[in-house]
Amino acid sequence: MKVKIQGFELKFSNGIEIPEFFQLLESNEGKSQVHHDDEYLYLVDIKDNYIIGLILRFSNIKKFITTSRGVDGKLLIKIPDLTDENLEDTEASIFCINPDTMRGAFYTYRRSLTKSLLTSFFRSNHNFLKSKILADLTNEYSQFDPKKRKNASKKAKEQVHGYFKFDLIATPATLNTLLDSYDEISQMSVGVKEGLPDAGIYSPAEPFVSSTNLTTKFEKSKLQSNLELIKAFVRKATKKLNKEDALKLYGKLENGSSQWLAIGENINEFEVFEFDRYVDMLPDKDEEWNNYVNCPATIRLINLLKSDTAIFGDQPINSDWRLPSAKTENQQVLLQELDEAS
Structure with missing residues (x-):
């Protein structure tokens, strides 16, 4: 605990x-x-x-x-x-x-x-x-x-x-400050209004869809070696997001703890042990x-x-x-x- x-x-x-x-x-x-x-x-x-x-x-x-x-x-x-x-x-x-x-x-x-x-x-x-x-x-x-x-x-x-x-x-975070906070990124969660553009079944789907959430998990054995590739992938994914859409990342921070952080306000955790x-x-x-x-x-x-x-x-x-x-x-x-x- x-x-x-x-x-x-x-x-x-x-x-x-x-x-x-x-x-x-x-x-x-x-x-x-x-x-x-x-x-x-x-x-x-x-x-x-x-x-x-x-x-x-x-x-x-x-x-x-x-x-x-x-x-x-x-x-x-x-x-x-x-x-x-x-x-x-x-x-x-x-x-x-x-x-x-x-x-x-x-x-x-x-x-x-x-x-x-x-x-x-x-x-x-x-x-x-x-x-x-x-x-x-x-x-x-x-x-x-x-x-x-x-x-x-x-x-x-x-x-x-x-x-x-x-x-x-809480501290506000831009995409760049968010990416710079991680030594490893293991998951990306995207929440979008209506649906994901050009995403097959996740595309905007009629009036009954209010939002869509999609989580991407990256291969554990290559988190460090692929860090820059993962960051580039995240940047590419955010280009299609609107202002009301949300992006969160999970991984190991520079201080050694693992945490979800989002673009926008993030609750400060000064220590975790x-x-x-x-x-x-x-x-x-x-x-x-x-x-x-x-x-x-x-x-x-x-x-x-x-x-x-x-x-x-x-x-x-x-x-x-x-x-x-x-x-x-x-x-x-x-x-x-x-x-x-x-």
């Missing part, structure tokens, strides 16, 4: 700012939430002036099907049972955000934090904060007079308006999840944001925008106790 690092950008309604948003996140961290029968819990913090967070997903699965391969070649079924060990099936994802640009990155893999889940997580907090600010402004402008509430609500909405938006960071490697980057066995703040996976995301300033922006110079919360007050008390003890 592969783990990907993808980038994203947040946009808030007018009147919603990052200090109040983060304060809300801090106030609700550690509280259990249920979504599609699974339980979720999150932690947030500040490190190197970046916002970081950990989202844990707990499922009610207690048994797993695994296989043991015997010396004699027999396949033996093994079923680990988490019930006996008082353990919970867990998926973990970490995110990091530059508060100055509202751009960040997160880890995603099958059954973990997807775009839709991360969008839902941020949107629910955003909308809660928006409703609260609107209610507070309405009360302030109406002075709690029922006769003034309608005009007060209208005035409040003039200050706080717009919607939450979450977008994955094996799940086992990701697990090794999380807090050590029997450590508290709170230690995610300093684990290699978090450091990797922070370093990505620091190094790729063209996409994520310059490193924030401070976190003075952070508002007081129960968490910051507790941290202050702890620091005072440590100072007194020393």
Whole structure:
């Protein structure tokens, strides 16, 4: 199983700012939430002036099907049972955000934090904060007079308006940049409006054909030696395509990963690696999840944001925008106790 690092950008309604948003996140961290029968819990913090967070997903699965391969070649079924060990099936994802640009990155893999889940997580907090600010402004402008509430609500909405938006960071690609990205090209997929010209049964076929998709696979044993020939073939194929038609390629990229890319917008995958490697980057066995703040996976995301300033922006110079919360007050008390003890 592969783990990907993808980038994203947040946009808030007018009147919603990052200090109040983060304060809300801090106030609700550690509280259990249920979504599609699974339980979720999150932690947030500040490190190197970046916002970081950990989202844990707990499922009610207690048994797993695994296989043991015997010396004699027999396949033996093994079923680990988490019930006996008082353990919970867990998926973990970490995110990091530059508060100055509202751009960040997160880890995603099958059954973990997807775009839709991360969008839902941020949107629910955003909308809660928006409703609260609107209610507070309405009360302030109406002075709690029922006769003034309608005009007060209208005035409040003039200050706080717009919607939450979450977008994955994508990079546009021309045919030339697309071809230059590959060390090997193993497949080409063409999707065309109505049908393929001069293509036999794939030619435009009466009003009932809305589109046609055709996938070409290239001979595996000659991918590298035929790379320039394949590129020439792709260029020739695109000459017959219209603006509304689509072309995608699959193969090995310069960074070693294999991926489908298309002419147009492509979601940035800053890194792709094996799940086992990701697990090794999380807090050590029997450590508290709170230690995610300093684990290699978090450091990797922070370093990505620091190094790729063209996409994520310059490193924030401070976190003075952070508002007081129960968490910051507790941290202050702890620091005072440590100072007194020393």
